[in-house]
Amino acid sequence: MDLSYGPEYEAFRAEVQKFLIDFKDQAPRGIGGTGRPAAETIHWQKLLIEHGYAARTIPKEYGGYGAEPDILKSRIISEEFTAAQMPGGIANQGVSMFVPTLLELGTEEQKQKWIRPTLNGDIVWCQGYSEPGSGSDLASLQTKGTEDGDDFLVNGQKIWTSTAKSADMMFCLVRTEPDAPKHKGISYLIFPMDTPGIEVRPLVTMTGNAEFNEVFFTDVRVPQNQIIGERGQGWFVANATLGHERGMLGDPNAAGSRLAEITQMMMEETVDGERLMDNPFLRDRLVKLQSRVLTMQYHGMRLLTARVKKESTGVAGLIVKLQGCDLNHDLAALAIDAMGEIGVLYDGSPMERSRGKWQWRYMFDLGLIIGGGTAQIQKNIISERGLDMPREPKPVKPAPADAAKSA
Amino acid sequence: MEFALSEEQKMLQDSVGRYLETACSLDVVRGVAEKSGLQADDVWSGLIDLGVPSMMVPEAYGGMAFGMLEAALVSEVMGRHVAAVPFIGACVLGPLAIARGGSDALKEAWLPKIATGAIRVGVALSEHTGAREDAGITAEGDRLSGRSLFVIDGGMADIFVVADTQGGLHLIEAGAEGVETIALTSIDRTRSLSEIRLTKVVSQPLDGGEDVLASLIDAGRVLYAADTLGAGWAMIDKAVAYAKERKQFNRVIGSFQSVKHMCAEMAAELEPCRSLIWYAAYAQDALPDDARLTAGHAKSHLSEVGRFVARTSTEVHGGMGFTDLLGLHYWFKRIGVNRQILGGPERVREELAKLQGWAA
Numbered sequence: 001m002d003l004s005y006g007p008e009y010e011a012f013r014a015e016v017q018k019f020l021i022d023f024k025d026q027a028p029r030g031i032g033g034t035g036r037p038a039a040e041t042i043h044w045q046k047l048l049i050e051h052g053y054a055a056r057t058i059p060k061e062y063g064g065y066g067a068e069p070d071i072l073k074s075r076i077i078s079e080e081f082t083a084a085q086m087p088g089g090i091a092n093q094g095v096s097m098f099v100p101t102l103l104e105l106g107t108e109e110q111k112q113k114w115i116r117p118t119l120n121g122d123i124v125w126c127q128g129y130s131e132p133g134s135g136s137d138l139a140s141l142q143t144k145g146t147e148d149g150d151d152f153l154v155n156g157q158k159i160w161t162s163t164a165k166s167a168d169m170m171f172c173l174v175r176t177e178p179d180a181p182k183h184k185g186i187s188y189l190i191f192p193m194d195t196p197g198i199e200v201r202p203l204v205t206m207t208g209n210a211e212f213n214e215v216f217f218t219d220v221r222v223p224q225n226q227i228i229g230e231r232g233q234g235w236f237v238a239n240a241t242l243g244h245e246r247g248m249l250g251d252p253n254a255a256g257s258r259l260a261e262i263t264q265m266m267m268e269e270t271v272d273g274e275r276l277m278d279n280p281f282l283r284d285r286l287v288k289l290q291s292r293v294l295t296m297q298y299h300g301m302r303l304l305t306a307r308v309k310k311e312s313t314g315v316a317g318l319i320v321k322l323q324g325c326d327l328n329h330d331l332a333a334l335a336i337d338a339m340g341e342i343g344v345l346y347d348g349s350p351m352e353r354s355r356g357k358w359q360w361r362y363m364f365d366l367g368l369i370i371g372g373g374t375a376q377i378q379k380n381i382i383s384e385r386g387l388d389m390p391r392e393p394k395p396v397k398p399a400p401a402d403a404a405k406s407a
Numbered sequence: 408m409e410f411a412l413s414e415e416q417k418m419l420q421d422s423v424g425r426y427l428e429t430a431c432s433l434d435v436v437r438g439v440a441e442k443s444g445l446q447a448d449d450v451w452s453g454l455i456d457l458g459v460p461s462m463m464v465p466e467a468y469g470g471m472a473f474g475m476l477e478a479a480l481v482s483e484v485m486g487r488h489v490a491a492v493p494f495i496g497a498c499v500l501g502p503l504a505i506a507r508g509g510s511d512a513l514k515e516a517w518l519p520k521i522a523t524g525a526i527r528v529g530v531a532l533s534e535h536t537g538a539r540e541d542a543g544i545t546a547e548g549d550r551l552s553g554r555s556l557f558v559i560d561g562g563m564a565d566i567f568v569v570a571d572t573q574g575g576l577h578l579i580e581a582g583a584e585g586v587e588t589i590a591l592t593s594i595d596r597t598r599s600l601s602e603i604r605l606t607k608v609v610s611q612p613l614d615g616g617e618d619v620l621a622s623l624i625d626a627g628r629v630l631y632a633a634d635t636l637g638a639g640w641a642m643i644d645k646a647v648a649y650a651k652e653r654k655q656f657n658r659v660i661g662s663f664q665s666v667k668h669m670c671a672e673m674a675a676e677l678e679p680c681r682s683l684i685w686y687a688a689y690a691q692d693a694l695p696d697d698a699r700l701t702a703g704h705a706k707s708h709l710s711e712v713g714r715f716v717a718r719t720s721t722e723v724h725g726g727m728g729f730t731d732l733l734g735l736h737y738w739f740k741r742i743g744v745n746r747q748i749l750g751g752p753e754r755v756r757e758e759l760a761k762l763q764g765w766a767a
């Protein structure tokens with residue numbers, strides 16, 4: 001155990017701090033977000049790439065900064081940007097999921113064509129994976145691509161497509177080999193969102209906002225060469241990026257900031273003229289949550305070390321999404337409970353606190369518990385891969401005689 | 408930055424763990440629990456050979472001068488094997504109290520003997536984490552009088568480290584005139600718990616006062632939490648093994664999602680606690696600003712997670728988990744006692760709130 005960073009990293013930290021002071025005025029007000037980036041965000045992104053604070057390890061020839069991967073430096077950048085309350089780089093699905101996939105599995109031509117404009121924020125991507133009938137069992141997806149000359153004709157429907165309204169392009173899982181086993185019949189296609197036959201309908205969630213969309217395809221013509229990997233390899237290609245998504249959810253540092261916000265709120269807000277913090281039951285819940293926040297922060301440090309040393313993390317790594325999402329949700333619940341009636345105010349009501357963000361988080365975080373692999377799927381993964389427990393047996397098809405009997 | 412164990416630390420934990428795996432079998436534990444509730448003599452001798460009693464003793468007195476992280480790693484394997492030997496008081500808090508507060512003469516007199524395992528220390532300070540009944544030790548000159556309850560490793564102790572009601576620490580000999588030791592019987596028969604009644608007992612002062620006392624309470628909390636971590640993981644492993652073996656409805660029950668999810672939830676709750684224990688233990692020696700806070704969190708959080716794991720693992724074992732045959736209850740009970748000693752979670756959390764200025 002040695003929790004100091006050492007002189008090389010402290011020097012790097014000083015460099016980041018200096019950048020944040022020197023360029024403070026050029027930062028956009030809003031945080032990156034998942035919509036189409038504003039001009040000031042694109043300017044900021046270019047500055048960040050130039051200094052190595054975004055697209056840090058992506059090769060220069062593709063528009064990145066080209067540094068050697070160094071997890072500790074990445075962490076320092078993230079710590080310092082958070083501490084200074086400055087927006088980081090663009091973290092949309094194109095940057096966080098499509099670019100890593102291309103780097104791993106794209107052709108040289110594809111890398112040259114797509115990575116730079118994606119990093120710069122000039123091209124915005126959305127992800128077409130889930131379907132109404134294919135959530136946890138994603139590999140059963142039914143959107144089909146049938147051969148038509150040099151093209152695929154794509155028909156079907158995707159759901160949970162954030163950014164579809166503003167995206168230029170989609171990376172999409174499509175069943176192109178209907179006779180192959182379900183994991184081997186999928187291709188990973190890319191196409192522009194203005195291709196004829198694509199209709200985007202906003203999907204309003206329980207928060208009252210449309211954070212997601214449904215996307216309908218009717219005879220959408222996609223040239224067969226607009227594919228990442230080979231035909232039928234789409235499941236493998238997609239899994240390269242799902243790993244990136246699981247890493248994004250359940251970030252323990254976000255929980256730390258929330259705990260600090262709630263603590264401050266409980267010190268300031270009153271009921272019956274008494275500080276919320278003076279209520280022993282609320283206070284006990286706060287301290288309990290602090291235990292969990294610290295636990296997950298230290299756990300993050302342990303996993304970080306393991307990643308630096310390229311050691312496998314086993315069950316310790318598999319539990320992060322489940323525990324992290326649950327913790328964030330419970331934090332939002334305490335904030336609401338502490339505020340009581342004021343905690344239910346929303347949508348710009350008089351007396352609403354923090355623009356209703358705790359209610360929004362309480363609802364949206366429930367979506368995160370479900371999305372990106374539900375809590376129940378996470379528990380399957382933990383028990384099967386982490387604890388080596390058997391998979392649920394596949395249902396046995398009844399023999400013809402039995403089928404006749406039960407019919 | 409490196410948040411990981413060193414090779415030496417891993418080896419230490421492995422060697423004690425491997426030893427206990429064979430030496431401290433369920434039969435041995437059962438033997439102690441059903442007979443005396445004091446200790447497994449053979450296991451204690453084996454731990455002496457491994458140097459466990461010398462872990463926290465400074466090198467000048469024949470010890471290995473390890474830190475709290477090493478102590479927590481050993482405590483974890485003690486819990487894993489529900490080791491029926493004195494450890495937290497005898498091998499850690501006792502020597503730490505003397506090393507931190509004792510005069511040169513006292514150190515010279517006792518530390519070498521602690522290091523060789525020739526004598527064991529009982530630690531009486533529970534009145535500072537919640538005094539019950541009329542307990543409390545008063546010091547008049549060099550004489551101590553009064554009761555102290557829930558003495559850690561008091562059963563076979565040769566000397567006691569005793570905190571008086573003012574927070575002063577003292578050392579007394581178990582055989583001195585005026586010392587009466589009364590065994591308390593808890594659900595956990597793998598470790599002793601006792602009361603001492605003192606009548607004008609001759610004592611020797613340990614310096615450092617409340618700071619040393621506070622550091623002992625923090626250290627003790629980390630160690631009980633670590634014991635629960637080990638005992639809890641043993642219960643998870645047993646539940647998983649049982650679920651992969653036991654068949655109902657023509658399937659191993661471990662293939663039912665309801666059972667798998669119980670196991671996954673236990674692992675998801677308990678595994679991150681390992682990181683909390685490492686941090687809290689390391690903080691005791693290296694991060695003084697975080698020492699109190701993280702020791703309290705380790706104790707209270709492991710108490711909660713430990714209770715969940717103990718209950719859930721027993722349920723995975725079904726009716727067998729409830730019997731004496733399987734012996735699973737030794738782990739269940741150990742975790743139950745760890746929760747209450749040196750402050751249950753609600754009381755510890757209230758201390759943490761005060762520590763941070765959240766409560767008056």
